[in-house]
Every structure is written in C-alpha cells, then in structure tokens.
Amino acid sequence: MLLARGLYLMAAVLVAPHQADRYRAELRALLLRGQLRLHWRDENDKRRAQLIEAVTALRPxxxxxxxxxxxxxxxxxxxxxxxxxxxxxxxxxxVDDVVFERRHSELDQRDHEMVVILKGRHAIPPRLRLSWHHPEAEPLLWLPDIVAGAKSLAERGDERFWSQVNADLLVLNIDAR
Structure with a gap:
C-alpha cells in the first residue's frame, strides 16, 4: 500500500489453519449486497468502524x-x-504458508522472481510456501488490507481506527530507499 508521504506499507495477518474457515465466514458476513470483497479504501468511515470492530473481535x-x-x-x-x-x-x-494478493500478471511475476532471489540468498526460510490469489476468492486477504488501511490513516494523523486494532500487531519500520 503506497502512501503519499513517502511510505509503503505491507501487512500480514496470521491465521491458524484451524481458524481459517471461521474467519472467512465472519468476513463474508460483512459484505454488503453486491459487494465482492472488502476493501478499506472503498469504505466510508461508518463502514470502516464496523470493519475494525469485526477485525478486533478476531484478535489478529x-x-x-x-x-x-x-x-x-x-x-x-x-x-x-x-x-x-x-x-x-x-x-x-x-509461518509456513504465505498468501499474497494478486496484482497484475507482470507485477506478480516480479514478486515471484524476488522470492527466488531471496531463497537463493537464504534471506527467507526455505520452508515458506508462497502463493498469489485474487481477493474476491480469498477473504483472508481482506484482513491485512483493513489493518494496513487503519495504519495508513494513523500515519496521516487519524488514529481512531488504528488505536483499536494495533495491540497484537508488530510494526517494523525500515528504510525503503
């Protein structure tokens, strides 16, 4: 997630395999009529508050x-x-399995190439299995989008959503230059 003030956010929410189906069901229950997925930037503040409340209840x-x-x-x-x-x-x-949100085939290919390089340099554990999925097909991808959305608002000075969800989230700051 790119932010205007020189910040790039990438989030992951850990979901145990035995909890995955319950999380998916709870997330799908939040969809409005005609909505194919939850996406932070498409929601108004009232809806964002509902999403944060639901995500916080999952204790991610x-x-x-x-x-x-x-x-x-x-x-x-x-x-x-x-x-x-x-x-x-x-x-x-x-973590053994990591699911990324699909972007565009060319951009996804760049991600794949990056993973090969990282594994070759032993910069990531060899046991990690990575895959890319469409967010409409995998509701678990909505969790990091919501969390990153709340963090992005907090970075711009609006902490009302982030203050509710950040308790069990590790934030690492790196130089992205």
Missing part, C-alpha cells in the same frame, strides 16, 4: 512493515524491501 496477530523514505518513482523497490523484511519476520513466527 500480524506484522506490518512500514517502508519510509519512499521515492514514488521507486515504488516497486520499496515493495521488494518491505517484502523481504516481512517474509523474514513471518519465517521467525514459524
């Missing part, structure tokens, strides 16, 4: 990497730096 554990010093012309570089940090940290949390 997770990691957010905040890449600072971003030059907007080098967004993909910031993404790669945040991805490397995030994947390393997820490995430290004994």
């Amino acid at each position: 554990l997770g990691v957010i990497v905040a890449g600072t010093g971003l030059d907007s012309r080098r967004q993909e570089r910031a993404r790669r730096k945040c991805m490397e940090c995030l994947l390393w940290e997820l490995g430290n949390h004994h």
